[in-house]
Amino acid sequence: MTGAEVLLKALEDEGVELIFGYPGGVLLALYDALLDSKIRHIGVRHEQGAVHAADAYARAGNRVGVCLGTSGPGATNLVTGIANAYMDSVPIVVLTGQVSTGLLGSDSFQEADITGITMPITKHSYLVRDPRELPRIVKEAFYIAASGRPGPVLIDLPKDVLAARDVVAAPAVPKLKSYKVFGKGNAGQIEETAKAIAQSQRPVLYAGGGVINSGAQTALKELVEATSLPVVTTLMGIGSLPAGHPNLLGMVGMHGTVTANYAVDDCDLLIAVGVRFDDRVTSGLGHKFATKAKIVHIDVDPAEIGKVVRTHIPLVGDAKLVLEDLMSLVQKQDKPEWWNQLRQWQKDYPLRYDTDRLTPQMVIEKIGKIAGEDAILCTDVGQHQMWAAQFYPVARPRHFITSGGLGTMGFGLPASVGAQIAQPDKTVFLVTGDGSLQMTIQELATIIQHKLPIKIALMNNGVLGMVRQWQKMFYDERFSQIQLHANPDFIKVAEAYGLKGIRVTDVSQVEGALTEARDYRGPVLVEFMISPDEDVLPMVPPGKEITEMLGR
Amino acid sequence: MKHTLAVLVENRPGVLTHISGLISRRAFNIESIAAGYTEEPDTTRITIVVEADEIELEQVVNQLSKLVDVIKISNLTAGDSIHRELALIKVKASAENRSNVVDIVDIFRAKIVDVNRETMVIELTGEETKIDALCEVLKDYGIIEIVRTGKIALSRGPVPAKEL
Numbered sequence: 001m002t003g004a005e006v007l008l009k010a011l012e013d014e015g016v017e018l019i020f021g022y023p024g025g026v027l028l029a030l031y032d033a034l035l036d037s038k039i040r041h042i043g044v045r046h047e048q049g050a051v052h053a054a055d056a057y058a059r060a061g062n063r064v065g066v067c068l069g070t071s072g073p074g075a076t077n078l079v080t081g082i083a084n085a086y087m088d089s090v091p092i093v094v095l096t097g098q099v100s101t102g103l104l105g106s107d108s109f110q111e112a113d114i115t116g117i118t119m120p121i122t123k124h125s126y127l128v129r130d131p132r133e134l135p136r137i138v139k140e141a142f143y144i145a146a147s148g149r150p151g152p153v154l155i156d157l158p159k160d161v162l163a164a165r166d167v168v169a170a171p172a173v174p175k176l177k178s179y180k181v182f183g184k185g186n187a188g189q190i191e192e193t194a195k196a197i198a199q200s201q202r203p204v205l206y207a208g209g210g211v212i213n214s215g216a217q218t219a220l221k222e223l224v225e226a227t228s229l230p231v232v233t234t235l236m237g238i239g240s241l242p243a244g245h246p247n248l249l250g251m252v253g254m255h256g257t258v259t260a261n262y263a264v265d266d267c268d269l270l271i272a273v274g275v276r277f278d279d280r281v282t283s284g285l286g287h288k289f290a291t292k293a294k295i296v297h298i299d300v301d302p303a304e305i306g307k308v309v310r311t312h313i314p315l316v317g318d319a320k321l322v323l324e325d326l327m328s329l330v331q332k333q334d335k336p337e338w339w340n341q342l343r344q345w346q347k348d349y350p351l352r353y354d355t356d357r358l359t360p361q362m363v364i365e366k367i368g369k370i371a372g373e374d375a376i377l378c379t380d381v382g383q384h385q386m387w388a389a390q391f392y393p394v395a396r397p398r399h400f401i402t403s404g405g406l407g408t409m410g411f412g413l414p415a416s417v418g419a420q421i422a423q424p425d426k427t428v429f430l431v432t433g434d435g436s437l438q439m440t441i442q443e444l445a446t447i448i449q450h451k452l453p454i455k456i457a458l459m460n461n462g463v464l465g466m467v468r469q470w471q472k473m474f475y476d477e478r479f480s481q482i483q484l485h486a487n488p489d490f491i492k493v494a495e496a497y498g499l500k501g502i503r504v505t506d507v508s509q510v511e512g513a514l515t516e517a518r519d520y521r522g523p524v525l526v527e528f529m530i531s532p533d534e535d536v537l538p539m540v541p542p543g544k545e546i547t548e549m550l551g552r
Numbered sequence: 553m554k555h556t557l558a559v560l561v562e563n564r565p566g567v568l569t570h571i572s573g574l575i576s577r578r579a580f581n582i583e584s585i586a587a588g589y590t591e592e593p594d595t596t597r598i599t600i601v602v603e604a605d606e607i608e609l610e611q612v613v614n615q616l617s618k619l620v621d622v623i624k625i626s627n628l629t630a631g632d633s634i635h636r637e638l639a640l641i642k643v644k645a646s647a648e649n650r651s652n653v654v655d656i657v658d659i660f661r662a663k664i665v666d667v668n669r670e671t672m673v674i675e676l677t678g679e680e681t682k683i684d685a686l687c688e689v690l691k692d693y694g695i696i697e698i699v700r701t702g703k704i705a706l707s708r709g710p711v712p713a714k715e716l
């Protein structure tokens with residue numbers, strides 16, 4: 001077998017069905033071997049598309065995503081996507097080509113030190129020097145990527161390693177003597193948490209991406225229903241409790257609901273599950289966050305505990321296992337006074353928007369109704385992303401796919417590719433903006449090439465809306481470089497690639513256009529001409545406490 | 553406060569970069585770092601001195617522990633331990649003041665490891681402060697260059713760092 005064949009065999013043994021990739025010089029042996037492999041290759045138009053697609057494939061499909069790029073620029077084009085997966089704890093294995101081992105370090109053609117470049121944004125990385133080690137390395141890489149707190153693992157593959165002939169592979173026995181994965185939480189701490197819940201008058205459960213990563217949604221639902229715990233979520237935690245669930249107060253933080261922010265500020269017990277107290281939640285003011293509360297922090301990554309806020313009950317473990325153990329110790333509770341207060345806030349400070357004109361909030365809410373509970377929503381980054389977080393009724397985990405920690409404009413379109421390939425029978429909607437879409441717009445060709453019936457809802461306001469909103473609010477409307485004057489005709493662009501294009505300019509057309517898009521058998525781009533003056537509200541201004549929201 | 557950490561790692565390429573990179577990225581200050589082989593052939597021991605308060609230190613240890621190649625981290629400041637550093641000092645020593653330098657070397661229980669007409673190289677092992685003191689005294693004669701290994705440390709008693 002060649003090194004490339006050993007690699008593909010090892011990937012098959014890990015259950016890999018497909019790879020998102022882009023060929024190149026040092027990968028010739030691998031692409032040749034791919035012709036005879038069971039593994040499907042999804043060709044993209046730019047390596048960034050491959051890594052984001054693998055990322056969303058992992059999120060939507062609950063498995064490890066794999067992407068592949070060639071050495072040098074191919075590898076560096078993957079960097080943004082690796083950082084994105086690292087920040088959002090997504091299990092991907094990134095394969096990069098590398099120049100031959102004999103040329104390493106000599107600044108040879110298309111050489112980049114990708115293991116060095118990605119050191120701070122990978123969970124682990126390998127530079128393979130001996131093709132016989134490939135089975136072990138692949139096995140370790142998949143295990144590291146998916147276990148504990150998931151994350152990207154990179155395997156750098158020199159040309160001669162892939163091209164090596166008559167490789168007698170060593171057995172795939174992992175050598176990971178120091179890698180630890182946490183499972184069950186400490187029984188004493190769980191007992192203490194159960195006691196704290198019983199004693200608390202105003203508890204809040206703060207759910208993040210860790211709930212979704214560990215599949216803890218059922219455990220979470222049972223616990224909060226039994227104990228009447230109100231739930232606030234992070235952006236990454238959306239879907240951990242279905243939209244419309246009576247215990248759900250919405251998203252917390254910069255663009256959270258007033259009720260969620262007030263509740264966190266006022267609570268006497270904060271149970272944080274799979275969150276990292278990001279500054280988009282705490283405003284970077286860890287010491288002023290939930291100051292009246294006893295804080296319980298449940299996380300599979302011990303380094304997160306105590307990183308931002310002082311924790312009273314640290315609980316290292318898998319969210320699902322910890323919540324299940326906790327459930328067995330709690331008594332049924334009501335907390336009527338607290339709920340009266342919360343319902344009053346919900347009544348006084350609802351999320352709202354104008355209904356008499358074409359607003360993005362209304363469009364997004366309508367997409368939710370028309371797409372149905374089983375659809376997957378992908379978003380890009382910017383105002384439309386926050387509106388989606390606020391107004392899209394996400395019913396299930398892994399059905400809301402967004403770039404949280406890194407905030408990567410351009411994530412959306414390739415993410416919709418990965419999500420649709422992971423879940424070919426589901427409707428996939430992408431909500432994007434005219435700024436974000438143009439960062440990876442070439443992937444429209446990928447959609448056509450692989451016959452993916454993705455429905456793109458483009459919120460076109462002709463500006464970089466989020467930056468504009470900040471310039472409007474905090475820089476005296478001194479608008480700088482946010483106008484996208486030379487935008488193309490997006491309908492023509494869509495049609496040129498082979499998508500159906502629908503333009504919506506009036507509120508009366510929204511429902512019809514979305515229904516048509518949903519029922520059309522191929523990919524569609526629906527362009528909504530919205531006002532650049534629409535703001536994302538409420539908003540906690542940067543550096544302010546979470547109770548000091550504008551637009552309450 | 554300064555803390556001395558014994559970090560046992562898999563002996564793989566890039567592991568030292570990984571550790572120093574992580575510490576600097578998280579904005580902790582490394583005072584010194586020293587690495588070498590150990591009693592186990594595939595393990596490297598890195599002694600790191602960091603300036604950090606208790607909360608920062610916990611973060612450093614937690615973040616480092618996450619690296620797949622890190623086997624074990626022990627805080628040697630927490631228990632009773634032996635701290636040593638080695639320095640080589642090249643100092644001016646002409647015929648007329650050579651005996652004075654030799655006296656100083658004797659007082660510090662240092663060693664002379666190279667002599668020529670104009671200079672000497674002095675070797676000293678000891679705690680950081682002792683080396684600082686010797687350097688201070690030798691300044692009067694003219695120090696040409698100094699090299700220091702950075703601190704290494706070992707706990708007292710029978711228990712090795714990997715079992716602390």
